[in-house]
Amino acid sequence: MLTIATGNKAVAAAVKQVSPEVIAAYPITPQTEIVEQIAEYVTNGELKSQYIPVESEHSAMAACIGASITGVRTFTATSSHGLLYMHEMVNWAAGGRLPIVMANVNRALGPGWNIWAEHTDSMQERDTGWLQVYVSTVQEAYDTTLMAFRIAEHNDVLLPVMVNLDGFSLSHINQSLETVELGDFIPPLRLPHAIDVKNPRGYGPLTGPEEYFKFRWDIERSMRDSVKVIESTENEFSRRFGRSYGVTDDYQCEDADVVVVSMGTLGKEAEVSIDLLRKEGIKAGSMRIRWLRPFPKLDLKGRDVVVIDRDYSFGYGGILADAVRSKCRADPYSVIAGLGGQEVTYDDIAGFIRGRRPGEESWFGVTPDV
Amino acid sequence: MYEIRIHSRGGQGGVTAAKLLALAAFRDHKYATAFPFYGAERRGAPVVSFVRIDESPIRVYSQIKKPDLIVVLDNSIMDVVDVLQGLKPGGEVLLNGTLPHDMKGFKTLSVDLTTIALRLNLVVAGSPILNTPVIGALAKMGIVSMDSAKLAISEMFSDDRNVKAAEAAYQELVL
Amino acid sequence: MTEIPKEEYLFKCTSACAGCSSSLVLRYVLKAAGPDTVLVMPACCTSVIQGIYPNTAMNVPVYNVAFAAAAACASGMSAAFRAGKKATNVIVYAGDGGTVDIGIQALSGAFERRTDFLYICYDNEAYGNTGMQRSGATPTGARTTTTPGGKPDTKKDIDRIVEAHDPPYMATACSAYPQDLFKKVTKALSIRGPKFIHVLAPCPPGWRYPTEQTVEMGKLAVKTGMWVLFEREYGKVTINGPSKAAMIKPHPVEEYLGPQGRFKGISKEAVDSLVSLARRNAKRLSQEEEGLC
Numbered sequence: 102m103l104t105i106a107t108g109n110k111a112v113a114a115a116v117k118q119v120s121p122e123v124i125a126a127y128p129i130t131p132q133t134e135i136v137e138q139i140a141e142y143v144t145n146g147e148l149k150s151q152y153i154p155v156e157s158e159h160s161a162m163a164a165c166i167g168a169s170i171t172g173v174r175t176f177t178a179t180s181s182h183g184l185l186y187m188h189e190m191v192n193w194a195a196g197g198r199l200p201i202v203m204a205n206v207n208r209a210l211g212p213g214w215n216i217w218a219e220h221t222d223s224m225q226e227r228d229t230g231w232l233q234v235y236v237s238t239v240q241e242a243y244d245t246t247l248m249a250f251r252i253a254e255h256n257d258v259l260l261p262v263m264v265n266l267d268g269f270s271l272s273h274i275n276q277s278l279e280t281v282e283l284g285d286f287i288p289p290l291r292l293p294h295a296i297d298v299k300n301p302r303g304y305g306p307l308t309g310p311e312e313y314f315k316f317r318w319d320i321e322r323s324m325r326d327s328v329k330v331i332e333s334t335e336n337e338f339s340r341r342f343g344r345s346y347g348v349t350d351d352y353q354c355e356d357a358d359v360v361v362v363s364m365g366t367l368g369k370e371a372e373v374s375i376d377l378l379r380k381e382g383i384k385a386g387s388m389r390i391r392w393l394r395p396f397p398k399l400d401l402k403g404r405d406v407v408v409i410d411r412d413y414s415f416g417y418g419g420i421l422a423d424a425v426r427s428k429c430r431a432d433p434y435s436v437i438a439g440l441g442g443q444e445v446t447y448d449d450i451a452g453f454i455r456g457r458r459p460g461e462e463s464w465f466g467v468t469p470d471v
Numbered sequence: 472m473y474e475i476r477i478h479s480r481g482g483q484g485g486v487t488a489a490k491l492l493a494l495a496a497f498r499d500h501k502y503a504t505a506f507p508f509y510g511a512e513r514r515g516a517p518v519v520s521f522v523r524i525d526e527s528p529i530r531v532y533s534q535i536k537k538p539d540l541i542v543v544l545d546n547s548i549m550d551v552v553d554v555l556q557g558l559k560p561g562g563e564v565l566l567n568g569t570l571p572h573d574m575k576g577f578k579t580l581s582v583d584l585t586t587i588a589l590r591l592n593l594v595v596a597g598s599p600i601l602n603t604p605v606i607g608a609l610a611k612m613g614i615v616s617m618d619s620a621k622l623a624i625s626e627m628f629s630d631d632r633n634v635k636a637a638e639a640a641y642q643e644l645v646l
Numbered sequence: 647m648t649e650i651p652k653e654e655y656l657f658k659c660t661s662a663c664a665g666c667s668s669s670l671v672l673r674y675v676l677k678a679a680g681p682d683t684v685l686v687m688p689a690c691c692t693s694v695i696q697g698i699y700p701n702t703a704m705n706v707p708v709y710n711v712a713f714a715a716a717a718a719c720a721s722g723m724s725a726a727f728r729a730g731k732k733a734t735n736v737i738v739y740a741g742d743g744g745t746v747d748i749g750i751q752a753l754s755g756a757f758e759r760r761t762d763f764l765y766i767c768y769d770n771e772a773y774g775n776t777g778m779q780r781s782g783a784t785p786t787g788a789r790t791t792t793t794p795g796g797k798p799d800t801k802k803d804i805d806r807i808v809e810a811h812d813p814p815y816m817a818t819a820c821s822a823y824p825q826d827l828f829k830k831v832t833k834a835l836s837i838r839g840p841k842f843i844h845v846l847a848p849c850p851p852g853w854r855y856p857t858e859q860t861v862e863m864g865k866l867a868v869k870t871g872m873w874v875l876f877e878r879e880y881g882k883v884t885i886n887g888p889s890k891a892a893m894i895k896p897h898p899v900e901e902y903l904g905p906q907g908r909f910k911g912i913s914k915e916a917v918d919s920l921v922s923l924a925r926r927n928a929k930r931l932s933q934e935e936e937g938l939c
Contacts, residue, residue, distance in 0.1 A: 104626075105494050105503070127748070128779040128792065137779065140792040154780055154792055156747035157714060182689075182712055212710055213699055214689065270532045274506035275490050277497055366532040373530050446533040482851075516661055596907075597856060 106278040108271040109134035111239045112178065112204045112264070115246035117148045118283050121202075122173035125153040125164035129183040130216045131268040132206040136178060158183035162190035162201075169199040170304065172295030174250065177201070180268060181208035181222045188226065194261045195230030195320060197305060198294065200253035201261040203231075204246065207365065207411075208268040209441040217442020218267040220364060220412040223393075224420045230320045232262040232327055233394040237350070237369040239276035242266050244344055245391075251287045252334050257326040259292070269442065270366040281342045324395050331392060348397040350389040353379065357386030360401060361454055362425055363409035364390050367439055371409075373447035378454060385454050390421070399429050406431045407457050409450070411439040418462060434458050438465035472525040473614070474535045478554050479544035479601070481516050488544070488602035489520035491623050495606060496524040498619035504529050517548050524614070538562060540614070541577075544584070544601045546570040565608060567601060582608045582644040584636075591632045591639070600636065603628065607637030611644045648825050651677050655705040662695045665857030667821035667847035667864070668768050669695060672739065674824045675766060676706060678831035683735040684709060686723060688716040688749060690741035691774045716740050717752035721761040728762060735835055736763040742783035743773045746804050757811035757840040764834050764841045767804065768821075770849035778852045786923075787916030788908045790852075796912060800923060808842045809878065816842040817877040822864025826875060826886060833879075846873045854907025866902040868892055871924050876931055883934040893928055 106114065113135050116124070124143075126136045142148035151168075155161045158179050165175040179187065184205055194201050209219035223233060232252065236242045242264070249262040266272055296304075308316065331348065339345035352372045354360055361371050368389025378385040388399065406429075410419030417423065422435035434457040439445045443466060453463075456470055463471040475492065479485025486507045493505035507520045521535045537557050541564045548554060549572055555564070558577055566581040588599035603624050610617040617637075624633050655676035662669045668691055676683065685708045687693050693710055697703045711719045716738045724736040740749060745767040753765060772790045773779040780790040782802035789796055808816055815837045819827040827845065834841040848863035850856065855863060867873035868888045875886035885893070899921050903909040933939045 105490070105497050105505075128773050128776045130776050133776050133779065133791070137777070137791040141794050144793075144795040156750070156782060186712075186714060211712070214693065214710060267532075269506070274504055274532065275493050276504050276529075277502070369530045370532050444533055446536075447531060515664055596854070 102280045104278055104280075105275045106239055107134065107273050107275055108239050108242045108266045109206070109273065110138055111243040111278050112246050112266070113138035113142070114278070114280060115243045116176050117142050118280070119174065119176075119247065119250050119287060120148060121150055121176040123151045123153065123165070123168035123175045124177065125155050125161045125168070125175070126177045127155050127158050127161045127179070127183060129158070129180045131208060131272045132178045132180040132183070132204070134272070135204060135206075158187040159190055162187040162194060165201045166190065166194055166197060166199060169194075169201050169292070170197065170294075170296055172290065172292040174254070174290050175201050176203070178204040178206070180206040181210060184222045184226060185210070191226055191231065192229045196316070198259045198320075199261055200250075200259055200290065200292070202246065202249045202253055202264065203261065204264045204266065206268045206272045207265050215441040216268065218270050218365070218411065219440050219442065220265070220410075221440075223263060223265045224412040226263065227394060227420070230260060230324065231394065232258070232260055232324070232392070233265060234262070234392050235265045235364040235390065237271065237366050237389060239271070239274065239278050240344070241346065242271065243278055243280065244338065244342070244346070247281075247283065247287065248334050248338055252327065252330050254287070254290045255327075255330045255334075256291075256293070258323055258330050260320065260323055260327065265365070267365045284341070286337070286341060328395050346391060348390075348392040349399065350391055352387040352389075354386035354388055354400070356384055357404055358384040359405040359407065359454055359457065360386045360388050361407045361409065361450060362388045362390060362399070362401075362421065362433070363411070364393070364421065365411065367409055367411060367445055367450070370445075370447050371450050374450040374454065377447065377451050383455070396424055396428060399425065401425070401429045401431045405457055405459060406433040407436060407454050408433040409436050409438050409445075409453065413437055413440065422462070432460045434460070435462040436465060436471060437462065438471075472523055472529065472531075473540070474538045475522040475524075475540045475542060475614070476535055476538040477520040477522070477542040477544065478548050478552060479518050479520070480548065481518050483544050483598060484600060484602035485518050485520050485544055487627075488542070488605050489522045491602055491606050491627060492522045492609060492615065493524075494626065495610070495615040495619040495623035496522075498622050499616050501526060502529050508534060517552050540565065542605060542609070543567060544605065546572070563612070565605075565612065567605070580608075580612065580644060580646065582640050584608070584640060587636050587639045587643065591636050593630075593632045593636050600633065603633035604636035604640035607640035608644045610637070611641045611646065617641060648829055650674070650825070650828055653677065655681070657703045657705065660695045660697060660703045662691075663849075663851055663857070665850040665860040666691070666695070667770065667849060667860055668692050670821045670824065670860070671766075671768050671827065671845050671847060672704075674828045675737070675739070675831050676704070678828045679706075679735045679737060679835060681706060682733065683737060684723065686711060686716050686720045686736060686738045688738075688740050688744040689713040689775060690739075690744055691770070692739060692741070692768075694775060713744055714748045715752055716744060716749055717756035717761070717765060720763045720765070721756045721759065724761050724763045738763065738765045740765070740767055741774060742767060742769040742771060743781040746782040746802050750807070753808075754811065757808065757813055757842070761840050762838050764831070764843065766831075766843045766845060768845045768847040770847045770852050771801070772849070772852045774849055774852055786919045787912040789910070790908070796916060800919065803927075805844055811840070812881070813842055814839040815877070815879050816844075818844045818846070818873065818875055820846040820864045820868055820873060820875060821848065822861045822868070823875065823888065830877065852908065855905050859905065863902075863905070866897065869897040870899045870902040871896040871928055872899060872902050872920065874928055874931060883931055885931055885935050893932065899924075
């Protein structure tokens with residue numbers, strides 16, 4: 102079916118088709134359209150889920166955990182402070198090896214209250230054991246939400262997946278959307294450790310120093326195994342539905358002398374910058390990182406790298422720049438831009454690339470000549 | 472790329488007008504995006520929505536700084552907002568009804584959307600529906616085809632008075 | 647007739663909706679509280695009405711805090727002021743969502759610890775700030791964006807929950823009765839310890855009625871008995887005048903439900919549920935007032 106939809110509605114449309122048995126969610130701007138659309142689907146019978154309007158985000162994740170361990174599919178959505186409020190339970194979901202899928206509409210943190218796009222919220226969850234993917238178009242939001250369930254539920258993964266979309270820039274923009282006939286793309290969920298009263302076990306009891314670390318390694322092992330699952334899932338999606346994405350979305354990187362690395366909608370707008378720069382004779386390329394966890398292998402050898410961080414780790418630096426620096430042994434020009442929904446246009450991004458100073462960090466709007 | 476900025480007040484349907492326009496352009500087999508700028512707006516406060524239409528995929532998400540067309544659904548907004556800001560040289564303005572106002576030499580068209588809506592009793596919660604007739608006016612201006620405009624309206628609204636309102640606006644707008 | 651001070655602490659031209667009860671309520675709350683006051687505000691409609699940096703719409707300090715944290719934040723602030731021998735009023739000004747749902751843990755803790763503060767919950771029976779989703783305070787049968795078919799569950803009785811903490815003073819109020827609200831805030835602030843005032847705040851976009859009928863809606867809520875104005879001071883209940891009258895001769899509940907778009911198409915079962923809950927509540931309060939229970 103070919104129509105137009107917002108990022109939020111696209112996520113809700115995907116969830117409707119996947120039909121989780123339990124959805125527990127709490128409203129927060131700019132995620133609200135997702136939960137409202139789901140509530141409407143449930144009310145008019147299009148979606149046969151148990152929809153629990155919980156009293157807080159901490160409870161939303163706790164409810165998802167409770168549902169998920171019985172072996173059913175679950176979903177929730179949140180943003181910003183909601184995500185941070187559920188932080189303890191976000192950790193619990195990954196540690197509990199539960200294939201929960203959550204849409205996070207990236208939004209800045211207060212104070213002051215700011216409802217616009219920033220990645221710090223999900224970046225602060227990067228250590229939790231959740232897989233994380235960042236999308237940049239409405240179509241991608243829909244497709245990736247579908248794929249997220251298949252990846253999370255794969256026997257080699259059994260870890261929760263967070264699908265991130267930029268607040269307002271993507272959650273509220275209308276773009277074209279083609280929905281698919283799912284068929285058996287997402288196999289039925291068989292959670293090996295689901296509660297079974299005929300085979301009673303204790304879940305997550307006191308675990309001593311001689312055992313605990315083994316469970317932590319098990320999470321990491323699955324995180325590494327998920328790389329192949331992500332690849333095979335995306336290949337299968339491409340085979341069936343004709344669209345492919347990859348762990349990074351590379352635009353004109355093959356012969357590039359300089360590559361700009363970023364995530365979300367900025368990563369898509371950066372392609373317009375690349376077109377501009379190429380006309381000027383600058384061989385630039387854009388590498389939009391989609392899967393942040395597990396962190397991908399990036400091909401950045403022999404070129405200048407500009408990293409745009411729509412986030413920050415105070416007293417340290419841009420989180421993506423840090424990952425690129427240490428994982429790829431590159432010396433990026435780190436630009437901090439787009440915090441709190443700060444406007445960053447393709448002209449600005451072209452400027453970052455033209456004026457790059459490898460090894461330095463600039464704050465757009467603060468540092469002179471960024 | 473053709474860029475349109477729509478000014479309205481919260482609750483008047485400006486955001487939906489943007490979506491309708493994008494859907495109509497989409498049915499014309501073009502690429503289109505539509506999005507509002509959300510401030511701390513409440514019902515009655517000025518709201519801005521953006522539409523981009525292009526023959527190739529649109530990868531720009533930032534706000535429209537130099538629109539080709541300004542649409543104003545509520546002329547009283549012009550007392551508090553500079554609706555002409557950034558309008559490209561040669562750009563056009565479409566107003567809801569006439570108003571003596573310095574349009575700074577830009578070509579300005581107007582059609583009385585409010586009267587069209589009231590005539591058809593196209594009113595919800597006390598407010599006349601302006602977003603469906605305005606699409607008819609935009610079709611007359613050639614932004615989208617009238618067939619696609621009517622298709623988009625019927626896809627989003629079941630009440631056929633909406634299509635009638637668009638047709639009336641199409642008839643009444645003098646280019 | 648109570649003398650209401652002329653001084654305004656809420657500036658004009660905020661971004662509040664036309665007919666907003668919260669603006670009406672806050673004006674009278676601040677008139678009663680005066681300038682030696684700090685408002686502690688979680689995310690809610692009023693945190694947006696406050697205005698966007700660098701402006702503020704209130705002529706008292708306003709401390710914005712995370713959604714779940716208002717009462718806990720107020721606990722700390724009050725302790726700090728009292729340690730410094732300051733009598734500054736600490737007033738939490740929160741919506742129903744931030745009180746009845748996500749804020750209830752902090753509220754309960756602050757009351758259990760006898761925090762010296764006033765907690766005001768202005769109740770528009772939904773999450774107004776984020777676009778009218780249901781809250782625990784949404785009444786049965788009401789349509790919200792997350793209960794498009796009408797809420798199946800009942801309205802959480804936050805007054806009984808707060809009562810269980812045995813506060814020295816608690817009351818209900820309504821934006822349509824500003825004098826009554828003013829008196830209650832004045833009385834509350836003269837008492838040491840945790841105080842709670844639950845204010846019904848009719849909301850034109852949320853309840854879907856014309857913006858000029860906000861005061862009328864509030865009066866109908868009381869006249870039909872759907873909202874009872876009362877006080878509980880050291881456990882002693884006093885039902886206020888307009889609600890006493892409503893108990894003797896209540897207006898038909900349809901007068902209140904009818905004009906509100908959120909109750910359009912409400913089932914008979916839901917109406918019966920609302921009425922029987924209101925009657926049960928009124929009966930209990932009457933009996934308490936008479937000392938029968």
